[in-house]
């Protein structure tokens with residue numbers, strides 16, 4: 649039987665609808681509008697597209713959207729000043745600094761200068777520590793979106809074997825923490841893993857977050873397993889015309905879909921869920937800042 653396609657685009661729309669409903673409540677009952685600030689340093693065209701679509705969706709769910717575009721040569725001190733102002737701005741409940749930053753800026757220092765309760769990316773060391781110890785935190789958007797789709801598909805994840813390929817701080821590690829939190833038996837694989845194929849073949853759940861186009865072939869997938877493809881790789885697509893490109897994930901979609909029980913496509917899988925979870929985290933942060941009940945089902 650061919651795999652069920654997990655429609656991240658449709659799922660993200662339902663998450664955004666829940667967010668919009670909660671925003672309306674906050675406005676009507678309390679006169680509060682959640683605000684999200686996105687800080688972009690430099691002119692990376694891919695990042696600009698992503699920032700634009702975040703801004704548009706933020707406004708669509710009724711929230712305030714602020715964008716700070718700083719030039720690529722911005723000094724660390726100037727960037728920290730922008731973040732400090734946002735930390736102290738009562739109308740801003742969520743702050744996202746688009747990564748990667750230009751080389752002359754210390755990413756850890758910059759991220760850790762964001763007020764943890766406004767850190768809607770969940771990258772601040774306080775949030776990382778809270779997640780690791782199972783306490784209430786801001787949960788990184790991409791892993792949170794993956795978790796929502798997995799829970800929706802499986803119901804309970806308890807006891808399932810999960811393999812996360814990739815150990816980055818922004819995807820692989822927090823993904824593994826969330827799966828562990830849902831009582832999966834978790835393996836984290838990376839570039840030094842011996843016999844990755846064998847490791848992946850044991851998994852009921854495979855999350856690929858590698859950054860290598862179509863690296864995971866179908867014959868690594870246990871029949872019926874769930875495959876979550878985090879990868880976003882833009883490749884040249886001369887077959888579509890001169891200078892055209894296409895997006896592919898980190899798994900080889902056709903061969904994996906032939907054996908998997910369920911699979912997320914690229915585009916239209918994890919990506920849209922990431923943005924929806926960013927909006928969800930912003931509403932959650934706003935509720936926490938105001939001592940109000942949080943929306944249900946939008947956090948881990």
Ligand SMILES: NC(=O)C1=CN([C@@H]2O[C@H](COP(=O)(O)OP(=O)(O)OC[C@H]3O[C@@H](n4cnc5c(N)ncnc54)[C@H](OP(=O)(O)O)[C@@H]3O)[C@@H](O)[C@H]2O)C=CC1
Pocket residue numbers: 790813814815816817818819820837838839840841844857858859860878879880881898918919922
């Ligand atoms: N859909 C979305 O919303 C998002 C998508 N992404 C995409 O997800 C992918 C991963 O992103 P990110 O985590 O930031 O990437 P990083 O480059 O930070 O991490 C990649 C990880 O993959 C591991 N790796 C590299 N090569 C291999 C290999 N041959 N075999 C096994 N493991 C390998 C690396 O191992 P080691 O640590 O040993 O070097 C590393 O842990 C990218 O395609 C990115 O574009 C990222 C964020 C959000």
Ligand SMILES: Nc1nc(=O)c2c([nH]1)NC[C@@H]1CN(c3ccc(C(=O)N[C@@H](CCC(=O)O)C(=O)O)cc3)C=[N+]21
Pocket residue numbers: 697698744745746747748769789790880895914915916917918919920922923
């Ligand atoms: N501080 C920070 N937080 C992030 O969460 C963050 C970041 N920096 N830097 C870059 C990565 C990447 N990322 C994506 C989110 C959505 C899509 C997305 O919506 N993708 C669409 C396709 C979009 C297209 O066509 O280009 C899809 O997969 O369907 C992609 C990539 C978040 N990131």
